[in-house]
Amino acid sequence: MDRRARASQKRQRLTAAAARVLHEQGIERTTLADIAREADVPVGNVYYYFKTKDELVQAALAEHRAHLDELTRALDRLPDPRDRLKGLIEAWVAQRETAARHGCPTGTLAVELDKRADGTLDAEAGAVIRRLLDWTxxxxxxxxxxxxxxxxxxxxxxxxxxxxxxxxxRDPDIMNREGTRLLRWLDSLEPGGG
Amino acid sequence: MDRRARASQKRQRLTAAAARVLHEQGIERTTLADIAREADVPVGNVYYYFKTKDELVQAALAEHRAHLDELTRALDRLPDPRDRLKGLIEAWVAQRETAARHGCPTGTLAVELDKRADGTLDAEAGAVIRRLLDWTxxxxxxxxxxxxxxxxxxxxxxxxxxxxxxxxxRDPDIMNREGTRLLRWLDSLEPGGG
Amino acid sequence: MDRRARASQKRQRLTAAAARVLHEQGIERTTLADIAREADVPVGNVYYYFKTKDELVQAALAEHRAHLDELTRALDRLPDPRDRLKGLIEAWVAQRETAARHGCPTGTLAVELDKRADGTLDAEAGAVIRRLLDWTxxxxxxxxxxxxxxxxxxxxxxxxxxxxxxxxxRDPDIMNREGTRLLRWLDSLEPGGG
Amino acid sequence: MDRRARASQKRQRLTAAAARVLHEQGIERTTLADIAREADVPVGNVYYYFKTKDELVQAALAEHRAHLDELTRALDRLPDPRDRLKGLIEAWVAQRETAARHGCPTGTLAVELDKRADGTLDAEAGAVIRRLLDWTxxxxxxxxxxxxxxxxxxxxxxxxxxxxxxxxxRDPDIMNREGTRLLRWLDSLEPGGG
DNA sequence: AATGAATGAGGATTCATTCAT
DNA sequence: GATGAATGAATCCTCATTCAT
Structure with a gap:
């Protein structure tokens, strides 16, 4: 592996660490040192890859969007759009333990970013949610x-x-109950019906 | 107005300021100085009323719960429970501009509080939400x-x-659309029906 | 009890509380509120009796000096000076549990007072010790x-x-051992001997 | 001298400054800024080397223990244990001016540390004294x-x-007088005698 | 590219002392 | 005299960011 590859791997490690830690601890509670440690990268070196903490948040958002894209791409292989939506719901319910502990990654990041005066990143969180809306x-x-x-x-x-x-x-069962309802609702929809 | 009354009024002013500013800026982005300024109280004096920042957060949560209680108490005067629920939804929709700018006070506080290691306040936010669930x-x-x-x-x-x-x-119209749907849904429910 | 008596009783309560708490927690670790609480006097009222914290420290020192005077006065009733000195040592050893927890009141106050730039109170602690030296x-x-x-x-x-x-x-037994030695030493001294 | 060496030298400078200033001013009267100034290190940078003020106190205690070890190691070169003890006393007496101004470093630190609720550092001060006891x-x-x-x-x-x-x-001569007595006492001890 | 170290601007909190009634 | 409340200076500590090598 050459320099180029090693570097890009480090960048990827930082991005993944940011996505994980920011989801778990929130933006304000997470220090650059936390992310650096999690990615096993020296603190001083982080700035070679990301000029500011905000850029790391941005990268984390991009990572979550990539996860979403991955999921929808997989679902797109199903022939029936109703099955795709049901697959989406099942994926959500499957994450219920994580949701109970830390909420939806994109949703909670959006909430935190909204509290900022500067609205740059705020818009980016909205964009990920919009992407999900559009696909749905x-x-x-x-x-x-x-x-x-x-x-x-x-x-x-x-x-x-x-x-x-x-x-x-802190009750993952909520996602079971609501998930079940949503699946039934989808089933009840007649194609083209009112 | 004597000392006693003026003091308790100051406490109230601080609580109200905390509820407002914490909703707008979030917990982590809000400094004690922010709240003090908003309440027109010297910073050092804040500690006479609240021993820690966390106690101010707690007071803000209590304030939001009080608002909720006020609303449900008013709705309880309506004879028909369906009308009460519709009144609740209408109250939500009426707040759409605020929601677009800062989200639901309790909901966003809950998200932020969840990111903390210490789960004391976390539970209190959950309790406010549970109160709403129970009434509903x-x-x-x-x-x-x-x-x-x-x-x-x-x-x-x-x-x-x-x-x-x-x-x-940042689109208050979303609350119009979803609100309308929820109202129709309530209307569609037949008493005791499946 | 008239105003005058009640007031002086309050002053005495504050002095006693100061002597106790300052011995236990040290000067710097003790707040005026600590002393006020211990004396069951409202904080604001303390300043009627003592204009500064230093005056309370001074009063505590005076209290310790009074305790010392009381002890030496009692010992002075013994006819044999050697018995008086042995009585002194026995009094020290009897306090060994307190000493293990907080040291000698005057000694530890002297140590803390010495660390100050302002040497006013410093001298007063020294004076109490000198009084003991003189009597001995x-x-x-x-x-x-x-x-x-x-x-x-x-x-x-x-x-x-x-x-x-x-x-x-934190070993009170040290005072037993050294106390025993000092008593033996006193016994070994021949009157007027070299 | 490279970064590494300069950094470790800075740590040493901070430790020495802490040992000195804490001895002179006491723990509670010494601010981090005092120590930083004395060591010629920016305040913010202190925290790179010591995470809390307590760690600096700990380092100061270790420094005093090191001084003690140095002294006893030097004395250990003397063939006669009685001469070693006399050397110890002479070292004490030689420090009389410092003692008059600030007391024994370890002793005064121990007194201050005892006044704390948290007994962690307290024990460390005791350990240094015990070390001296053991050697003696x-x-x-x-x-x-x-x-x-x-x-x-x-x-x-x-x-x-x-x-x-x-x-x-504030009388260094006390150490002369007591020192002389202790030296005579040592001389009076017959080997193995009672 | 890599990295340990440096920097300084905040931010929460404490508390002696003062004030107004 | 008594008292709750007010004040603000001081202090510890955090952390994003920058620097020197």
Missing amino acids: AAQFRELGRPAPEDLALTLVSAYQGMSLLTNAL | AAQFRELGRPAPEDLALTLVSAYQGMSLLTNAL | AAQFRELGRPAPEDLALTLVSAYQGMSLLTNAL | AAQFRELGRPAPEDLALTLVSAYQGMSLLTNAL
Whole structure:
């Protein structure tokens, strides 16, 4: 492995560490030293890859978006859009233990970023959520449902809401119950129906 | 007004300032000086009323719970539980501009508090949310619906979810759309029906 | 009890509390609030009796000096100066548990006061110790020993030393052992001997 | 000199400064800024070497222990244990001016540390004193004296006592007088005698 | 590129002392 | 005289960021 590869690997390690630690501890509670330690990179060296802490937050957001893309790409292989949406919900429920401990990564980052005066990163968190909304709307559209954007809003809202409650009440079972309801709801939708 | 009254008023002013500023800027981004300035109280004096920053956070949470109690007490005057729930939703939607800028006070505090190692305050945020869940479930129960706790979960989840999305996307209209849907959903429920 | 008496009783309560708490926690670690609480006097009221914290320290020193005077006055009733000195040592050893926990009141106050730039109170602590030295020297003189001041120095030094070691090592038995030795030493001294 | 060497030198400078200033001003009266200034190190940088003020106190204690070890190692080169003990006393007396101004470094630190609720550092101060006791007892044992631990206790007690009196009365001559007595006492001891 | 070390601007908290009634 | 409340200076500690090698 040459210099170039080693460097980019270090960058990747930092990004992954940032995504993980920022999700667990939040932005304000996480120090650069925390991330550096987790990535096994000397503190001073972090600045070679990321000029500011904000850039690391940005990288973490990008990482979460990449995870989302990975998931939707996999679901896209399913022929039936309804199955894709059900797969999405099942993926959410599968993460219930993590959600109980730390909430939805993107959702909680968005909440924290919103509290800042500077709204640069704020928008980026919104963009990840919008991406999820768009993909979801596309599935409803393909299903022939009217107002697919509204349906997407309802589904993603439900996800963020149940993640927050699961987290706040430290009760992963909330995601089981709400997940089950959402799956039944999807099943009840008739293609193109009202 | 004597010393005693003026002092307790100061405490109240600090509590109100804390509730407001912590909602707007988040816990970590808010300094004691911020709250002191907002309440027009010298920093050193804050400690006469609250021994730590955490106690101010606690007071802010109590303030939000009090607001919630006030609202539900008012709604309790309505004879029909369905109307009470619709009133709750309308109150939420009426706050959409604030939600777009800062999210749900309790919800965002809960998210931040969860990121802490020490879980004391964390639990208190959860308690406020649970209070809302309980009141909501009571209405569904009075309506004669089966599984009122699950319905409450669905409604409160929807609220937290739409608040978060509205905030993350800075789009208050989201609360109009989801609010409308929730109202229609309530109307569609037949008393005691499945 | 009239105003005058009640007030002086309050002053006495504060003095006693100061003597106790300053011995236990040291000057720097003790707040005025600590002393006020211990004396069951409102903080604001302390300043009516003592204009500064230093005045309270001074009062505590005076209290310790009074205790010493009380003890020597009682010992002065014994006809034999050697018995008086032995009584002194026995009184010290009887305090060994307190010494193990907090050291000699006057000695530890003197150590703390010495660390100050301002030497006013410093001198007062020294004066209490000097008073003990003088009384002790008087006994040796009455015994007809040569260089009674040196003997007093040796005895008081031994007391301060064993108090410090007992305290630092948290071992009250040290005072038993050294006390026994000092008693034997006194017995071995022949009146007027070399 | 490279970074590494300069850094470790800085640590040493901080330790030496801490030992000195803490001895002179006491723990509570010394600010981190005092120590930083004395060591010519920016305040913020102190925390790179010592995570808390307590760690600096600990380092100062270790420094004093090192000084003690140095002294006893030098004395160990003398063939006669009695000469070693006399050398120890002479070293004490040689420090009389410092003792008059600030007392025994370890003794006064021990007194201050005892006043704390947290007893961690307290024990460390005790350990330094115990080390001195042990070395002293070893000399008496080698001299063939019975109860060497008691003799050590007497000698070290006398040292702490005369240091405290010298300091409290600001009279270095006290150490001359007590030192002379202790030297004579050592001379009077017959090997193995009672 | 890599890295240990340096820097300084905050931020929470404490507390002696003063004030207003 | 009595008292709750007010004040502000001081202190410890954190951490993003920069620097020198």
